[in-house]
Amino acid sequence: MKLAIFFSILMSWVLVGQAQVAKRHPRVMELERMLQNDVQTSVRDILPGQSFHVKVMIDPLHRQTVSNGGREALPYFEASEEIKDEWDDPNRSDFELLGRVNRISVKAYVPGTLSPEQVTEVKAAITNRIPFVEGRDLVEVEQKNWPLPPDHNRYTSWILGLGVVMLLLLGLVYFVVSSLATNRISKAIKTIKISTADGGGAGGGMNAGFAPAAGPSTPQTGGGGSFGDAGRVQMNDTIRMTEVIMGLVKNFESSHSFPTLEDMTTFEQYFSSHPRSVGALLAEFPSALKSKVFSYSYSNSWLKGLTDPGDIDPISFELMNKLARFDRASESHDWNELLILCWRLESALPAFLKRLDSADSLLILKSLPQSIAIQTARELMPGEWAAVLKRGGPQKTLSPETIEKYKKMALEAKPLRGLAVLNQYRKDVDLIKYLKVCDPVFEKEIYGAAPAESALASLRPPFYPVLDASSDEVRGFASQVSIEDWSLALLNVPRALRSNIESTFSDKQKFRLIELLKRYDRSPVDAAVIGEARERVGRYYRDYTASKAQAPTASEPAPTAMDEAA
Numbered sequence: 118m119k120l121a122i123f124f125s126i127l128m129s130w131v132l133v134g135q136a137q138v139a140k141r142h143p144r145v146m147e148l149e150r151m152l153q154n155d156v157q158t159s160v161r162d163i164l165p166g167q168s169f170h171v172k173v174m175i176d177p178l179h180r181q182t183v184s185n186g187g188r189e190a191l192p193y194f195e196a197s198e199e200i201k202d203e204w205d206d207p208n209r210s211d212f213e214l215l216g217r218v219n220r221i222s223v224k225a226y227v228p229g230t231l232s233p234e235q236v237t238e239v240k241a242a243i244t245n246r247i248p249f250v251e252g253r254d255l256v257e258v259e260q261k262n263w264p265l266p267p268d269h270n271r272y273t274s275w276i277l278g279l280g281v282v283m284l285l286l287l288g289l290v291y292f293v294v295s296s297l298a299t300n301r302i303s304k305a306i307k308t309i310k311i312s313t314a315d316g317g318g319a320g321g322g323m324n325a326g327f328a329p330a331a332g333p334s335t336p337q338t339g340g341g342g343s344f345g346d347a348g349r350v351q352m353n354d355t356i357r358m359t360e361v362i363m364g365l366v367k368n369f370e371s372s373h374s375f376p377t378l379e380d381m382t383t384f385e386q387y388f389s390s391h392p393r394s395v396g397a398l399l400a401e402f403p404s405a406l407k408s409k410v411f412s413y414s415y416s417n418s419w420l421k422g423l424t425d426p427g428d429i430d431p432i433s434f435e436l437m438n439k440l441a442r443f444d445r446a447s448e449s450h451d452w453n454e455l456l457i458l459c460w461r462l463e464s465a466l467p468a469f470l471k472r473l474d475s476a477d478s479l480l481i482l483k484s485l486p487q488s489i490a491i492q493t494a495r496e497l498m499p500g501e502w503a504a505v506l507k508r509g510g511p512q513k514t515l516s517p518e519t520i521e522k523y524k525k526m527a528l529e530a531k532p533l534r535g536l537a538v539l540n541q542y543r544k545d546v547d548l549i550k551y552l553k554v555c556d557p558v559f560e561k562e563i564y565g566a567a568p569a570e571s572a573l574a575s576l577r578p579p580f581y582p583v584l585d586a587s588s589d590e591v592r593g594f595a596s597q598v599s600i601e602d603w604s605l606a607l608l609n610v611p612r613a614l615r616s617n618i619e620s621t622f623s624d625k626q627k628f629r630l631i632e633l634l635k636r637y638d639r640s641p642v643d644a645a646v647i648g649e650a651r652e653r654v655g656r657y658y659r660d661y662t663a664s665k666a667q668a669p670t671a672s673e674p675a676p677t678a679m680d681e682a683a
Contacts, residue, residue, distance in 0.1 A: 396426030553648025578655035605650035
């Protein structure tokens, strides 16, 4: 009889446990896991490398429990046989189900070594991470003193023992090496003494004992630097490097042909990778020579290097040494200047060459760097661009009058730079910080009010053209932008201004966009982060419009005269 009662009680406990497990809805557990992962991420950022444990429990709000509990009736919900309430609806997202919660309980166990300020910080991070409602939800942070593993002391002993063994081995190796070195020095001293005795004097013995082996002599640097294994100078003395650079600068100042196209391409290459080192080098140039070199530049890396130059270093010396080795004797100054003016046109070069005589255009292309010549020829002569690679035959030259004419045309297409651009660049860099936090409507006014010499648009592509674009234009590049960047860029933008953009999204993208915007409403985003996202979207749109504008050019027929001139 007692045994039967015992089994009855045991079966009742099992059935009650199963019923309690069955009450846990799968969507409830899924939402708990999502919130638990979010909370763990927040705590991990505050306590990197430390142990902790987080448990999230949700008390869901079911319709059948409300109706049976005698509470206030919920709004009408059309339910099928399978879907009793929102928790059974597979089409409802986790974020929607957060509104169907009676209470969220979070229990976090953290190390007992934390200070009260750290515990408060952990609790604040948890409440900011979840949709916390004061008075409804519960967040508890409890400190625990977890014991060390049972084998901790044993592992520590093993580690200490291995450390002692390694120290002994290193000491033994050091002793052996020192002994060998001492023996070699002793033998060398004995050899010197013997040579001195045989040579008849201390001077002869020393020279005989330390005479260098036959071969090339080792060059001396005079204390200004050192020579590597390959014999290349490695300058380490800033004062000595500056003296050498100033001597070379005087040669450049007296040269009528400096800078050549090769000089400018080399400057451009070093500016793109080491702007501060090259800026320090140009700071040593006389004002007239620096203005002359800078006037032929075109990229923003020059502005960055000259407004924030560094100190003379081995990179500066390496560049100056390379420039000093270029041959300028055979260069015609006017022809070389024309090539530089064409080189700095960048993307406008194809349109400029179309205005010239076809044979002259081909001659200029052959004299430009191959990377520029081939790309430009593919736009001007699709299918016949290989003409720029052909060499041999009589070399055609342009008359001085023609060169002067083409130089004026190139300057009209892109005027030379003045040093005043540097001052404007400093203002633009400071203005960009404000553009990251200002309203898109005011952003448009700022770009419109920028002076003509400003490089603001190239330094930071504007975002407002995206809002002004039509739906068809947006549709062409919208897929290149992630929905996360779109949500940040469109945050706080009036619905009327963003309607053209949202009309290009699919239903899935619209749903995801709305969810992200709601999340940002609950957890405000820093204005600078929004500005960076708008800058990325603006850059995507600028590249898209540029490629779209160049697409018709690539399909135009090539002038037949250029092929005849080749």
